[in-house]
Amino acid sequence: MLTETFDKKFMHYIDTPSYDMELTSKYCKTLLVQLFDKICSEISPEEFIVLDTISCNNGLCQRDLARLILKDRANTGRILDSLEKKNFIIRYNDTKNNRLVRKVNITKMGLDMLEKLTLRFQPYHEQMCKLFNEEDLLILKASLKKIRDAISKIVELQI
Amino acid sequence: MLTETFDKKFMHYIDTPSYDMELTSKYCKTLLVQLFDKICSEISPEEFIVLDTISCNNGLCQRDLARLILKDRANTGRILDSLEKKNFIIRYNDTKNNRLVRKVNITKMGLDMLEKLTLRFQPYHEQMCKLFNEEDLLILKASLKKIRDAISKIVELQI
DNA sequence: ATAAGATTGTTGCATTTGCAACATGTATTT
């Protein structure tokens, strides 16, 4: 048999936690997208996530926001264009370290939309959390953070 | 202060394990891409992952492969086109359930390339594993699987 | 003081990706 000749003593990338996470993350993304199709026609899942991030970090400049959502400045700007056009956020000029920047705030309309959407996700969120006991959830969260911290030291995230 | 008027009693998507994983997964992907830039010019990170998947699952048809890597049939076919052109895989016609399918095998050249690349990743992989004790690693793996299984029941992955 | 460098945001372009439509061949239904 052909597979008999294969030397499988080396490890496989697809068995690593990194790739395991990539696949799992795709599942989560697919779920989010499909839920959004049913629930919401006003904004995209990406815009929802950015809106949620802004609501927790009012007054960020665009680049700092880009660093949080791990997208480049170009795409961050484009998403903000869309959210601003729909009056879910407002942008205003300000300074940071004596530099002219465009800062972002969420509007009342944005907050209302965010709250509406979040309430609809609540059941799915609770269902997901019910999968774990408190301790495993903490370990999962801590493990993810460990990975991010370790990679931060090796890789330069050019944003 | 403006933030005082915000009602933060609802949960945030960005605090969920799903999003936590999405961000962490992006870190991992960035690391992989940057390593590949230095290490390898022959194939892309995506092609590497597909090659690794094929090496562990010889003789799959394209759709079954697509289901493993969570990409649609179109992109799976395109990646295979590229890998075949470089002689890292071979495709051949066969039948599955009385249906004509194109199955995929890895070649000797493909295996050699895979082994070469895997050896170069070994140090990074070990460094990553050293972050965890055995138990946390198992919990992480189990948690990811739990999430995927739960989502599988809700979402139809149209591949 | 002038030039070089750095930071922020925008625009253009090429790549990746997913979705829908299509062609081909098989299974099922009527």
Add this chain to the structure above:
DNA sequence: AAATACATGTTGCAAATGCAACAATCTTAT
């Protein structure tokens, strides 16, 4: 037996994404 539905793979197209180049503005160096 004919028609409908299903499975597989390919092609075309549109949206998302990242990268490089650019403009504007500020800092640092010579």
